[in-house]
Structures are given as structure tokens and as C-alpha cells.
Amino acid sequence: MQLQKSIGFYPGNFYSEIRNTLVEIINWKEISYIAQGTNVERNVFPYIIETYTYSLTLLFVSLLIALLFAITLTTSTFYFSSKAQKAVKFVLNLLEALPDVFVVFSLQLGAIWIFKNTSLLITEPYALSGQKIYFLPILTLSLIPTIYLYKSTLMMYEQELNKPYVELGIAKGLDKLYILLRHIFPNVLLSFFYNLKYIYLMMISNVIILEYMYNIFGLLKFMINHPTYEIITVGILLLTIPLFVAFFLIDALLPKGVVYYDQKAVL
Template sequence: MKRLLSALFRSALVLSGFLFIFNLPLILGIGVDSVEIHFDQFWEVVKNNLQFLFQIKDDMYLSLFKQLDITGSYQYTMSILLISLTGIILIAMVTMVLIMIAPEKIRIYLKNGVNFFEAVPDLLIIFLFQFFVISLYKATGFKFLRLYGVFGVKPYFIPIITVSFLPLFLLLQFLIQVITEEQNQLYVLYVKAKGIGRLRTLLIHMIRNILPLIVLQLRTVIWVLLSNIYLVEHMFNINGFTKQFVIIIYQGGDFASLVACLLMLSLPLLVIEAAGWLVSKRIKGTEAVSL
């Protein structure tokens, strides 16, 4: 019952946030010599937006939402997100293990390299991929990578590589940090004293203990992936879901359409939230878990 009330309260807060943010510009108006405050107009629009939500099954609502290719574009964007997230997790875990079992001098150089690449701006990576593909095509005439989403074509390889670059090093840096801190725990020292190898200790004991922290960090990774997907779809002219969302905003879509788009974008975060709760509950047994 407590969790149900908490979920309802959070949902009400989310809806209130949508109503406030979308209608905030209506409060302020610029007069001849002053800034005017229009609370009456703001509350009137808020009430109309609530009516939109309660009458969402009416044919006059979500009209612009139905005209656009929402289903196809959403499947494309979510496939980019899922493939990128899966690749990031696998590559980051394998790379972290290789770095942690490497000799100490090599490990220091590798950690410095990870810290360097993690600080590279997103836009620079996108521009570098564009420059590489275009320069390769101009030099050789060989076009083996599809870069732009023109004529309804939706590329996969370049967008996945581009959006995954920064989140990969972000997660890898986090894994190295938490594993380094975990090495000082008493159970690790006890396992080492029993003569168990470093690789086995890392794979069997340490990764299992930091798994809830990894799931929590994945929320940040997903946020970065979504922001990178928006940049890539805009700069590569790809007809993805974020581009459809921008079209709905600029064409004056109704409040129900905007809320539906935001909820669809937040679905991966809700999934990873639920996954984190289940993983933590499974590891900690019956202990209460709050992510």
C-alpha cells in the first residue's frame, strides 16, 4: 500500500511538472514599459490541458500524433538505445576486467587514457565521425558506411558508434572507480589470504557486490544516450523519435501528445529503475530496498 501511494504521488508530481513547464511562458508577458504577470491565463490553460488528458480517447485529440510516423520512429530510436546500451555494458565490463588484472604500471596508463576519452565532448565525436566518413569517400570513392538518413533511410552503424562513445567511457570510469574502492573491503582481503586468484575474486565476488551500483549508474548512461541520440538524429537528418517530438513541439501539438512523447522517452528509465530494484532486492534478500 505504501509503494502504491508513493507511485501515485510521484505520478502526480510528474504530471504537475509537465503542466508547469509547458505553460510557464504564459505567465510572463512583455508590456510597453514593464513585464506583465498573467496567472489567470496560466491557470486557464492548465485546466484545458487537464481536460485534454481526461478526454484523450476523443478523435480530436492526439491528431498530430497520429499523422506522424511515431511507431516506426520510436522503434528505430529505441533499437539504437538498446543496442548501444548492450554494447556499452559488455565492452565496459570486459575492458574493466582487463584493466584491473593488468600490471600496475600499465593499469595507471590505461586509467589515464579512460579519463582522457571520457572528457571528450559529444559534438566533437560526431564531427570526427562525419569527417572520417566523408574524407574516406572523397579519397577512395568507397562508401561503406551510411551516414545520413535521407529518402527515408535509417542508418544504424554510425549512430550506434557515435552515441555509445562517451557513455562507454563514462561507465568504464565508474566501474574502475568502484572496483578500486571495493578492493579495500575486508572480504576481498580475506579471499586473497585464502589464495584465490585476482580474476576469480573480481568476477565472482566483487562484481556481484557492486551490481546494484552498476544498475544505478545505468540511469545516467541512459540519460546521456538519449541526449546523444537527439544530437545524432538532428545532425544526421535521421527521422527518429526525437525528431518527431521536435516536430510536434514546433507545430503546436496538444498537451496530450507532448505528455505521451515524454512518457515514451522516459520508458527506458522506468525499466532500469524497476530492474535496479529487483536486482537489489534479490541480492539483499528480504532487506528493504529503496533506489
């Protein structure tokens, strides 16, 4: 009787699977999967592109909204009184401590509660039969990174406000908004840029929760429902390539020596 192999690391099988996966990736047009609930075999391409573009749309639109709101809210906060700014920081700390699942569930439940009490369906709280919904998933997905970016950008602005070139600019009578946008914001761009990498990865993990709670059939759900080495590898590549390209372009466009330039500009 042949004994089954116990759990362990088998280098031969490991490298064999890597080789087979690479061969499948090279012949990507031939990668296939069994449609869920059927015995029908389908090619992954171009079907996976539809789920991919849907998930990527949710990710990038949410990220853009989070960036705009974080910058706008941060700039507006410095017009508040010191007491109001402390209250804002306290609320941000509370919101940041909330679990991601709680935020998703609360927004979904809120949409249902509004419909139940007012008969006003402001948005679809749940996707049906392959339906694509955008408003609530984008709102949910952008809320958590907005809180994080708002808090981190607020701290970075405060660090810059304590520097001598800002005090000199204020003493010369320069407008606060001009100093914030023209000099302080360029100086925090680099830190802001590196925070985006963490935010993007965090949003990918949140997309998994979203796709299940809103019954969205996106790329992550497709990968989980068809967990083959080839499909998971293709899915990861599709998610990371746009990240690499986007951040490479942003890094190339970021001004070099921005701190020296902006400080001297105020002086």
C-alpha cells in the first residue's frame, strides 16, 4: 500500500510546480478554468479582463477620491481653532481604530435603513446576478484610506509648519493658503507618495471584503473561486503592474530637491 506524503517541503515538487506555472504564463492564451457550478471549461482570457477592469476601477477611483479629500480636509483644518483641531485628531484616532469590516457593514446597513424608512434607494446595497455597482463600494473603499491619509498628512503639515521658513513667510505677510499649497505641500509630496504604496496594498485587502459583502464578482473573488497557480499568478501580476507603472511615473515627475527650492523661495 502506498503511503501518502506528510506535510513538508519537497524541493522537487516545488520547482516542478514553478516550472509548470511559468510555462502556463508564457502560453497565457491557453490558461483555462472550470466555470463554477458547471463542468464547462473556459479560457481565462479575455474573461478575466472584465473582472480585472471592474476591480481596478473601484481601486483607482477610490484612491483618487481619498487623495482629493485628504488634501482638501488637511488644508481646511489649519483654518480651525486649536481646540477644533484637537477634536478633529481625536475623531480621526477613533475612526482609524474601527475594523474595516465594521465600516463596510455600517455603510451597507445605512443604505438599507434609509430605504426602509424613506423608500429612497440612494444606491444599490447589494449586487444581484452579476450586476456591477459602483457608488457604495467606491464610497466604502475610499473612506478608510481617506481617514489614514488625512491623519498622516495632517501630521506632516504640522512638522513643516514648525520650520523657520514658514515662520518667516508668515512674518512677511504671505497668505496662509499660499504657504500651505505653494511651499508646504511640495515638501510633503515625497512622504505622501510613499504612503500611497501602503494605502494601495491596504485597499487590495479591503477589496476582498467588499467583493464578498456586496456580492461583487471582481478579480479577487475570481482568484479565490478558482485558486490555481496560474490564475493566482496572473491576478497578482495584473494588480501589481499598474502599481509599478503608476508609481514609476509619479517618481519620475516628482520635483527633485524640492525642500531646498521651497524654503529658499519663501526666504
